[in-house]
Amino acid sequence: MARGVAQACPGRPVLLRPMPDGGDGTLEVLRRALKADTRFFEVPDSCGQMRTVPFGLIRRRQGSVALIESAQVIGLAGAHCPFVTRSTEGLGRLVRHVLDCGVRTIYLGLGGSATCDAGVGLLAALGVRFAGLAHPNLEALDRMGDVDLTGLDRRLARTRLVALTDVANSLAGPSGAVLFAAQKGAGPALLADLDRRLRAAADRLEPVFAVHARKRPGSGAAGGLGFACALLGARLIPGAAMIARLTGLSAAIKMAGLVLTGEGACDAQTAYGKGPQLVAAYARRLGRPVYLICGRIDDSLTPFAEQFARRVSLPAGRPAAEALSAAVMALLIP
Known part of the structure; x- marks a missing residue:
């Protein structure tokens, strides 16, 4: 320009x-504005292929801060597997890694993802167990049985999680996560059924977490990752607004x-x-x-x-x- x-x-x-809104480019702007070091970690992308991805780390005496961009892990680049099999598991593994690094605050940019699994892959990587499902994804939302939280990483309860959402959409409904599924590769048949699957996942997960998250602005971001983050106690804020303040x-x-x-x-x-x-x-x-x-x-x-x-x-x-x-x-x- x-x-x-x-x-x-x-x-x-x-x-x-620069004006990223939670998706592509968010990590770079946050890293520069907050003077974070760049670190790398190997995780599976949305199709399960291992890749080395960057994240930001700020060492502070009162508790370290991590900067993560979901598009770096599960973005559209390289997402060549069937849409229904894509998972957010790799993002959960990265969150777990930064917890291992001793962070107490995580800024998680949500946007530009290739997924629409309501964040169940993320939850599974953080210790949530889904009966009969070793690696839950969009395809498995209809087969979700009992949900067990006893293995959920306890460090999350002591961690401030802030999700920077690239959209204000809620999880379900015609203007929910389904609105962005076509550009990620969802075909007409799946689009007609996708919202029902997302609602079914919310029906199963919300009572277990005792959190009503599906209607929160931003819960539909990144294929429902905002919803999963809200279940974990995250604060959902518009990514563009935070970037605007920082820049x-x-x-x-x-x-x-x-x-x-x-x-x-x-x-x-x-x-x-x-x-x-x-x-x-x-x-x-x-x-x-x-x-x-x-x-x-x-x-x-x-x-x-x-x-x-x-x-x-x-x-x-x-x-x-x-x-x-x-x-x-x-x-x-x-």
Whole structure:
């Protein structure tokens, strides 16, 4: 974007503020803002393939802090197995590892996942036992028997868990986790049945944990990982809002005359707590026009399009960086 501004308006100063919302890029921004060390650990991805993933660690006398991004572990990259077999188990293994490192606070970015298992894989890796299910996943939600919490890692009770959600959606319903399943690879037949499976999982898990979590904003994030985190006592907060505070977004917008924001695909999901929506809200409060740049713009964005003064999608058939610069120039040059 900055290169496009430099070409369209030479010499005009630009303030850059990265805006991940809990998904891809969240770890890098948190790591820089909080001055965390980068560590690595090997865990299975959503398809069970072992991979070495980064996490952040801040050593503090009063208790260490871990920074985890779910997209690094169970993101869409490399998710080539059937959708129903994908699991969040690897994320649970990473959480257990940071507990071994002595952390007492975990910031967990939720977004960009390839999964939709309501977080049962995560729970299993942390010691929850599901009768007859060694490795629970979306496919197994209908076969969930008794749930045993006696093996749940007791250190979680002494750990502050903060989940940074990339959307405000609840777990169930037409605007729940099912809303994002198609882009992860769920076919029409599964989409028609997915919400029922998620509700069945909630019906089984909520009484055992004595927590009613399915309607909490953000519980539908990352295929229901927000729901599982809420069962564990996590605080669910909008990831974009926290990132905005850490990067000084409001002050930057106040100093600017024009705001540029965007994401890969702009559609109805943009209105459920995604970064561009938060940027637009800040800009409106401060009386600044905001322009939206997207890889593509879907018709479902139309009801929310008035939040942005102008909108443009990237021209097809050009390298990404070149296309982004061209899109910025198209907005700024009459």
